[in-house]
Amino acid sequence: MRKVAVVGVGHSKFGRRDDVNLGELAFESIKPALEDAGLAPEDIPFLVVGNGGFSEETLPAVAIADYAELYNAEMLRVEAACASSSAALATGYHAVASGKVDVAMVVGCEKMTELDTPYVVELIGRAGFFFWEFQHFGLTFPGYYALHAAAYLNQYGATEEHLAMVAVKNHKYAATNPYAQFRQEITIEQALKSPYIAWPLKLFDCCPITDGSATVVLAAEEKAKKLTDTPVWIEAIEGCGGSANLSKRESFVGLKAAQVAAEKAFKKAKITPNKIDVANVHDCFTIAELMAMEDVGFCRRGEAYKLVEEGQTYIGGKIPINVDGGLKAKGHPIGATGTSMIYSLTKQLRGEYIKSNQAPIKNGYALAHNVGGTGHYAYVTILCRK
């Protein structure tokens, strides 16, 4: 297997993007990613699109490739729910690492706001264990994470205030990220006063419904060194599936798929979690950030809320987490979230991120933790600048 580097990244503005269709939105990240890599559309022999399927386009890869005229590329669309573009990144990585192609483009793109909110709630709720959990009992996506939140709060003595602290941090960093959906800081009081969506989760515990795209260009070692002086290497990208059916889950205080994916990724990269300088984890809900910290191994089970309380997940703390605003405040365009994480972390490792959001890079490692569903899919990617 060959070494693979990220050689170009691009990002669209996230938010309610009712000014663009799927192809136009993807173009906003494809163009800067190609410019960053110093490549032209015809230089892309392999295109993977991560998309969860929320727009009117039933063949999203076709719509995107057609708009940007990426006609030289073998292409496919990959779905792994909210981890779709991490699955797409893994697919692109393998195409390059195996020697099939020297360059691959991975586009994460999602248009969610073409449907009114109750329909989006319906579609995402259906994307669990449909027949036994949605059809009869109307379990929603916030509901799935709320079941885990109730279990976590009951078991470890964390409170709804700890959940609010995660939201406050992520809003703080989104406020200075020009691509973020929410650009306002919030207070603990505001978060605690917001209405319940699925008890014990409130409005400010939930990520928004978002349109957005993020694109990553990958290259094999020899090609990468010709293209850039600052390649960011993919040291590991590992995934694992998990039970959608809640009745088959052993525990509701963590996500098994993410634990397995993280273990495999650290083994492959031959490092331990304390070597990570900055991380993006899948905070679709505030409780998800706490579980992710424990699933990845930044702390022991039941201790994440203590690190949050101490402010250790801010820049300057032990492990800066989601300092681009996270899904919570940057926004969560389902199929674009994985590549958006890679965008932020690549910029972080190059030392060229937004000044106020740049974490100190000591060991040169960053980690992306991207979950699909409630741990139905999980991908953990470890990047390195050395």
Add this chain to the structure above:
Amino acid sequence: MSKKEEKPFILSRPLTLIYKLPISKTLPFWEGLKKGKFLTTKCKNCGKMTFPPQADCPSCYSSEVEWVELSKEAELLTATAIMVKPTSFAQEETYIVAVAKLKEGLKAVGWLKGIKPDPAELKEKIKPGMKLKVETVVPKEGNPYYVFIPA
């Protein structure tokens, strides 16, 4: 979170999708509910019970399964109350969805009735280990289902 003015758009052609969900292989479960019985499958080869029922054993892959009656005794593992509902549940009052452990060791997801879905009451009452029982429900219209109620 400022409300921006909506940009120009064209409405798509409307599309209503209603799927036919096959239940041939789990029919005894649905028939059982109508008679007040709570049934599931047990593998004749390895003895593994599954919930929800399934026609093929996920443990030894045998397709020889038998139907067995469950005790209807359970205890609460975790629960949530759905305040923001999907379109197709819009007519329902706020409902509580629970994960419970059945006496037989299996877990099941279902509505929890008999508790007010009010944040203060939920905080006080939703505790792991709460004793529950399973009740079958046969509505005048629609499909039979089951709920949990405090024992």
